[in-house]
Amino acid sequence: MPNLMETYIENRSRVQPNHANNLGAVHGGNVMKWMDEVGAMAAIRFAGQPCVTASIDHMDFQRPVPTGDTVVVEAYVYGAGKTSIRTRIRAFHEKPETGERQQTTESRFVFVAVDEDGAPSQVPALSIDSERGEELLAAAEEMEETD
Numbered sequence: 001m002p003n004l005m006e007t008y009i010e011n012r013s014r015v016q017p018n019h020a021n022n023l024g025a026v027h028g029g030n031v032m033k034w035m036d037e038v039g040a041m042a043a044i045r046f047a048g049q050p051c052v053t054a055s056i057d058h059m060d061f062q063r064p065v066p067t068g069d070t071v072v073v074e075a076y077v078y079g080a081g082k083t084s085i086r087t088r089i090r091a092f093h094e095k096p097e098t099g100e101r102q103q104t105t106e107s108r109f110v111f112v113a114v115d116e117d118g119a120p121s122q123v124p125a126l127s128i129d130s131e132r133g134e135e136l137l138a139a140a141e142e143m144e145e146t147d
Contacts, residue, residue: 001125004133007042007077007087012094015067025064026071031105032059034073035089042075043085043111047123050114051085057108063093065104070094072101075109078140083120085111088140106143 013019013034015026036053043051065071072092079086091105115121128137 001127002046002048002077003127003129004076004078004136005130007046008074008136009038009042009045009076010072010074011038011041013071013073014096015065015069015071017067020067023064024067026067028059028061031061031065031071031073031091032056034071035059035075035091035105035107036109038073039075039087039089039109040111042077042087043113046077046080046085046126047111047113047121049121051111052114053109054084054112055110059105059107061105063102063104065093068096070096071104076136076140077126078137080123080126082122083112085113085123086140087111088136088143108140108143 019026019030021027072094075089087109092101093104094101113121113123
């Protein structure tokens with residue numbers, strides 16, 4: 001049975017001019033793509049098989065990330081159904097010189113595990129076996145309650 005911390009993935013992307021909008025900040029579509037990719041990696045790690053995006057909860061863009069700075073995306077699985085996998089995904093603006101971070105975006109994505117024919121496939125139960133895992137689960141559940 002996979003545990004929550006085994007699904008935790010963090011990835012960085014440097015905002016290049018081709019990622020930017022006309023205001024010199026990362027285009028929201030790029031952030032959404034990066035969030036989808038990292039969330040899928042967490043879901044696949046959990047399920048042990050391919051996963052596809054089934055739904056995306058609302059996405060609030062709280063602040064821009066300028067060209068040259070870094071977008072950090074973190075994702076982890078916090079719940080599972082029969083074939084569905086709930087992930088919490090957050091993006092941060094990170095200053096490359098200092099590592100200082102500010103959250104820019106947060107969302108919940110649901111992925112569905114699929115077999116080789118593309119049909120929904122059963123997923124395992126999620127376990128929580130660390131204090132950090134409990135904290136992440138509580139934060140994800142709190143996010144659900146406030147929406």
